[in-house]
Amino acid sequence: MLHVLLSNIDRASLFSVFRSLYLRQEIFSHVEEINNRLKDHQSDGGWMRPRITRKGRDIINLAHLAMISQYAMPWEFIKHYLPPREEVLLKRRVNEITLYCSHPNATLDTLLHLLKWSGDYNPTLVEGQKVNIEEIIRNGNKDIFEFFVNNYPTTIDYKRSRQWAADSGHLSILEYIDSSPPSAAQVEFDNMINLDFPAAYGHLHVLEYLHNRGEGDRGNIKGDNAIDNASCTSKLDVVKFLHYNTTNGCTTNAMDSAILYGDIELLKVCIFLHFNRTEGCSDNSIDIASECGHLDIVKFLHEHRSGGCTKRAMDKAAKNGFYSVVEWLHQIRSEGCTEDAMDMTNSFEIVKFLHTHRSEGCTTWAIDYAAWHQNLDILTFLHHNRTEGATTRAINWAAEENNINAVNFLYENRTEGCDPNIIDKICCKPNVGLDMIIFLHEKLNKQCSAKGLKSAIKNTNLDIIQYLSKQTPPDLWTQELIFPAIKRGDLNIVKFILDSRPHLNTHNAIDIASIQGHFDLVQYLHKHRAEGCTTAAMDQAARYNHFEILKVPFFLHFNRTEGCTTNAMDRAAHSGYLEIVEFLHKHRTEGCTEWGVHHATPSFKPNYNVVKYLLDNKLVPKHLIKRDQVNTVCFEVVELVNQYLDNDDENQ
Secondary structure (H helix, E strand, O other): OOHEEEOOOOOOHHHHHHOHHHHHHHHHHHHHHHHHHHHHHHHHHOOOOOOOOHHHHHHOOOOOOOHHHHHOOOOHOOOOOOOOOOHHOOHHHHHHHHHHHHHOOOHHHHHHHHHHHOOOOOOOEEEEEEEHHHHHHHHHHHHHHHHHHHOOOOOOOOOOHHHHHHHOOOHHHHHHHHHOOOOHHHHOOOOEOOHHHHOOOOHHHHEEEEEEOOOOOOEEEOOOHHHHHHHHHHOOHHHHHHHHHOOOOHHHHHHHHHHHHHHOOOOOOOOOOOHHOOOOOOHHHHHHHHHHHHHHHHHHHHHHOOOOOHOOOOHHHHHHHHHHHHHHHHHHOOOOOHHHHHHHOOHHHHHHHHHHOOOOOOOOOOHHHHHOOHHHHHHHHHHHOOOOOOOHHHHHHHHHOOOOOHHHHHHHHOOOOOOOHHHHHOOOOOOOOHHHHHHHHHHHHOOOOHHHHHHHHOOOHHHHHHHHHOOOHHHHOOOOHHHHHHHHOOHHHHHHHHHHHHOOOOOOHHHHHHHOHHHHHHHHHHHHOOOOOOOOOHHHHHHHOOHHHOOOOHHHHHHHHOOOOOOHHHHHHHHHOOOHHHHHHHHHHOOOOOHHHHOOOOOOOOHHHHHHHHOOOOOOOOOOHHHOOOOOOOOHHHHHHHHHHOOOOOOO
């Protein structure tokens, strides 16, 4: 990765920066800052799983030898922190070394050192965890692939190795397989190779190699979609090679793909296919090229192929704003267009051209769509130059886009009006501002219902909520309106609603706020409301690791009387939150059930310390624990539970 990032940077200058202790410390201090911001984004509901950055000392302390399997650190780093072999379970060692092999940064040198450290390595020991030969090949790691072929020829599935090497363009691995290595007699490789993917990825060197070996003559080659795939990805050299050297045909998809994507390289593909193949293209080829704005291809198809054009060509070119295509079709072709051309376009230039040069006209959709596109120029032109009119959609859509200028123009110049429930509809739009709400209410006399209030609260628009509070009758304000704000922890909105509508019932509000970790809101509700909460508050907070609510300042425990149930410790244990488990054990008496052990860790992330704490403190009786209920992937936890169950201590 560093090599890629620095491909256009003076590396000498960069290394000189890193030689400065001060600058180096400044750079790496920001690594932690970036990491914290990514975590904040995730906690705020960011949909993407962030790529967390770690410093070397953090990687060292990761559980289960993650410095090997997850980060594939080099041996020169690993050797300083690798624990003695006897301190790591055999299955754990095998599992992490196996995962290391399929990492993109894995090297044979580090692998050999790891195998020396764990001399009892057996790639088949861990059930369900096999050496991923496909990933090793796709990573181009020929050395590690050779190592497994030579040392484990019969215990690993190598059948599709040739296909994987061809797909990923790693010719050296393909050549090694075909060179009949010493262990080849014991290894089973499939001879058949499908050219579809090598062609799509443009691996001409692989195709040439297979052709020169006579694989096609031996019947070891197939690939019905090879030319189609190469055409779609602009691989003209591959298209030519397949055409001249194989018997594989293609379909109309080949030229259609070139027409659809239409860059200069694809135009060359299109020309080659036209003059050298007979499959041709679809009947609507000019329509497709026009819709995509590929004028050069439109001209080529017009000159060299028959048909393929309908009114859809100009309609779609207009809709997508391709003025030059619209103009050319008007001048050269005779199919014309429909009202859709002027209705759907967002180009003022195209609207004027169609109005002046064509007779198809438009419909009420034209002004409606102009309002939706927030194109005041088109809106004004159509109003003054066309007679088709508009519908209520115009103001509706302009309001939804928060285009106050378009709404005002339509209000002052047209009579169609808008929907009676327009305020309800736009309150669910996060981009709509208070000015729009005021305009619609005061100028068009539109009202808001409970649906609009709920949407405004959901979108956290406090200024809109405050305005609507003055304009709506009291009976619209019910307790169901407040719960979205409580769930999100919008303290200001909750305060405003309860201050202005104190009659609302907030039953379960503390439960909901606790589950979401909104400590300020929990405090506020506890102090200002009398509805209370249930044991679910502490139970669910333990599950979601909201330790500020549970321990600092021990709010629910020391300020409320509802307490919790065994679900609290069970869920904290299930989520791997040792700190919460310890707090509940020291300050509460509910304890936990066997599920605290059976499900003490999420899949693939065993929390050894939580299980150890539960067992060391004898919180779960032996007779309730079932060995087969413990996740078998959690090797250390399985070992710990087995030791606990096999111990003859009668007090357990």
